Amino acid sequence: MYAIEVNKVVKKYKNGVQALDRLSLSVQKGQIFSLLGQNGAGKSTLIRILTTYLQPTAGEVTMLGKDIYSEAAAIRSEIACVSQHISIDTHLSLEENMIFQSRLYKIPKAAAQKRMEKLIADFDLSKYRKYPVSSYSGGVKRRLDIALNMMSNPHILFLDEPTVGMDIQSRMAMWDMMRKIRDDFGTTIFLTTHYLEEADQLSDAICIMKGGKEAIQGSPDTLKSILRQSVIQVKFADSKDAQKYLPLLQQHQPAQTFSIRNASVLCNSSDEHPSMADLMSFLLEYHIPLLGIEILQPTLEDVFLRLTQDGREGCA
Amino acid sequence: MSVFTILYRNIKWRFHNSFTIIVTILQPLLWLVLYSAVASQTMQGTGIVNYTGFILPGLIILVSFSACSSGGIMNYMMKADGSFYRILIAPVRRTSIVLGQLLEAVLCTFLEVFIMGAISLLFSVEIAADIGAILLAILLVFLGAFFISGMAYGISLILPNEVVYETVMNAIVLPLFFLSTALFPAGGMDGILGVIVNLNPFTHIINALRSLLLNGTLATRELLFVFILYLVMGGISFSWALHRLNRETAL
Numbered sequence: 427m428y429a430i431e432v433n434k435v436v437k438k439y440k441n442g443v444q445a446l447d448r449l450s451l452s453v454q455k456g457q458i459f460s461l462l463g464q465n466g467a468g469k470s471t472l473i474r475i476l477t478t479y480l481q482p483t484a485g486e487v488t489m490l491g492k493d494i495y496s497e498a499a500a501i502r503s504e505i506a507c508v509s510q511h512i513s514i515d516t517h518l519s520l521e522e523n524m525i526f527q528s529r530l531y532k533i534p535k536a537a538a539q540k541r542m543e544k545l546i547a548d549f550d551l552s553k554y555r556k557y558p559v560s561s562y563s564g565g566v567k568r569r570l571d572i573a574l575n576m577m578s579n580p581h582i583l584f585l586d587e588p589t590v591g592m593d594i595q596s597r598m599a600m601w602d603m604m605r606k607i608r609d610d611f612g613t614t615i616f617l618t619t620h621y622l623e624e625a626d627q628l629s630d631a632i633c634i635m636k637g638g639k640e641a642i643q644g645s646p647d648t649l650k651s652i653l654r655q656s657v658i659q660v661k662f663a664d665s666k667d668a669q670k671y672l673p674l675l676q677q678h679q680p681a682q683t684f685s686i687r688n689a690s691v692l693c694n695s696s697d698e699h700p701s702m703a704d705l706m707s708f709l710l711e712y713h714i715p716l717l718g719i720e721i722l723q724p725t726l727e728d729v730f731l732r733l734t735q736d737g738r739e740g741c742a
Numbered sequence: 743m744s745v746f747t748i749l750y751r752n753i754k755w756r757f758h759n760s761f762t763i764i765v766t767i768l769q770p771l772l773w774l775v776l777y778s779a780v781a782s783q784t785m786q787g788t789g790i791v792n793y794t795g796f797i798l799p800g801l802i803i804l805v806s807f808s809a810c811s812s813g814g815i816m817n818y819m820m821k822a823d824g825s826f827y828r829i830l831i832a833p834v835r836r837t838s839i840v841l842g843q844l845l846e847a848v849l850c851t852f853l854e855v856f857i858m859g860a861i862s863l864l865f866s867v868e869i870a871a872d873i874g875a876i877l878l879a880i881l882l883v884f885l886g887a888f889f890i891s892g893m894a895y896g897i898s899l900i901l902p903n904e905v906v907y908e909t910v911m912n913a914i915v916l917p918l919f920f921l922s923t924a925l926f927p928a929g930g931m932d933g934i935l936g937v938i939v940n941l942n943p944f945t946h947i948i949n950a951l952r953s954l955l956l957n958g959t960l961a962t963r964e965l966l967f968v969f970i971l972y973l974v975m976g977g978i979s980f981s982w983a984l985h986r987l988n989r990e991t992a993l
Contacts, residue, residue, distance in 0.1 A: 439993050478831055479830060480993060481992070502831060505831070507831055509824045511824045515751065515823070516823070517754055517755045517758030517759065526747065530744070
């Protein structure tokens with residue numbers, strides 16, 4: 427069953443800006459789903475629609491089997507959203523923040539107390555209980571923000587750029603936390619991020635948006651495979667050698683595209699294994715001095731850049 | 743129940759930012775203490791026995807304006823820190839969100855009115871009201887503050903930032919205050935000024951409060967008029983605030 431189904435959704439603001447243009451995507455229950463896209467691609471608008479803050483202009487949206495137009499109130503009790511900007515109340519204590527959230531979601535007092543204790547332990551917040559929230563570091567505030575949004579035990583948790591501005595250690599801790607939320611609490615996580623590595627590491631599924639609609643959706647591996655193109659890298663001792671032997675390689679394989687990156691010559695090949703064998707025999711036959719030769723698989727960054735470049739939109 | 747959740751949170755905010763209580767009561771207190779002392783000498787021929795007591799009802803309305811305006815500021819702060827959005831996507835009725843916030847402003851008004859009332863006693867103000875009249879006065883203050891806080895809430899959702907909001911609120915409050923019977927009796931006024939003062943709804947609530955607090959009585963007809971007027975205005979104000987909140991998500 428799908429946690430989220432979006433079908434041909436259009437969002438045109440009253441000021442005339444069209445943020446979403448017949449966007450369709452689906453998120454399976456229990457997944458970590460990442461939404462990628464350049465600034466202005468429509469990610470924030472989509473999150474605001476899915477969290478029932480905005481209504482779409484047209485199209486269908488179903489969340490946990492409920493229609494977003496007619497059952498928004500019922501959907502609200504089953505979702506939570508951690509915004510890009512930390513939204514904890516600094517005038518309340520850690521516990522007061524969590525209890526306030528539980529009251530908003532009408533969680534019975536005893537259940538709320540029990541859940542709060544579990545979340546404080548799971549999110550490693552115990553040592554901060556006595557201190558004012560305003561004195562917390564950004565990372566701890568973010569942890570509290572996520573923990574209090576988990577108070578209502580949401581079926582879907584939206585995270586809008588949750589690791590923006592974090593150092594690498596905090597980011598990795600956050601990744602562990604997201605996996606824990608998915609695995610231990612069974613929560614579907616819908617996140618937006620600008621960090622492609624983060625999407626690659628964490629996600630079960632990714633959607634890349636461009637111009638208000640989906641450019642592609644699939645698992646990280648599926649996305650990488652859609653380029654159907656690998657790069658053969660021939661490493662030389664220095665860039666002079668790379669410059670020197672580039673014409674020879676181009677002459678040998680005129681059908682392929684060659685380029686230079688630092689001290690390497692890169693060959694874009696749609697058929698890497700025969701090309702590599704052929705290149706290796708050519709290099710050995712002519713005693714061309716090289717340090718090594720390897721096939722580079724496309725990264726998510728390559729896929730993202732390829733799909734979001736103007737006029738080169740693709741879909742698998 | 744959600745109303746009380748929102749109300750409790752906002753009360754915590756108010757006491758955490760207790761300077762907002764001091765700032766909003768400061769100006770009415772200065773009027774009560776300084777202006778009344780200065781102006782009472784020029785009011786000797788008007789038949790007003792205790793001028794501090796005379797301006798107290800007007801200052802109750804002024805302090806309501808100040809306290810309720812600061813309730814509007816809360817919307818800007820909540821938008822800046824993200825909790826405005828978090829509450830709007832929670833399973834809470836929009837009416838509860840608005841009502842919780844308006845009631846906090848009303849409670850803050852009562853706190854400040856109580857402080858002002860206590861201080862006014864130090865200036866020989868004699869409250870002639872019995873318990874019944876005091877209860878009626880409390881009801882009137884509630885209705886007045888509820889109306890003002892609803893307007894402040896709606897205005898804060900229209901205007902882009904706190905600076906513009908403060909400017910607009912000042913531009914509204916001061917003419918309403920001066921073109922009422924807050925500082926002088928309406929008896930001698932005629933012409934266009936008299937019409938404007940009479941059309942100002944705050945004139946009527948100030949007169950009613952003055953009569954209840956200083957004389958302990960108010961004609962039933964006048965009392966009913968003020969109650970109905972402020973019930974209707976409060977209903978309109980609340981509906982408008984709710985409408986503005988709903989418009990926030992109808993982009």
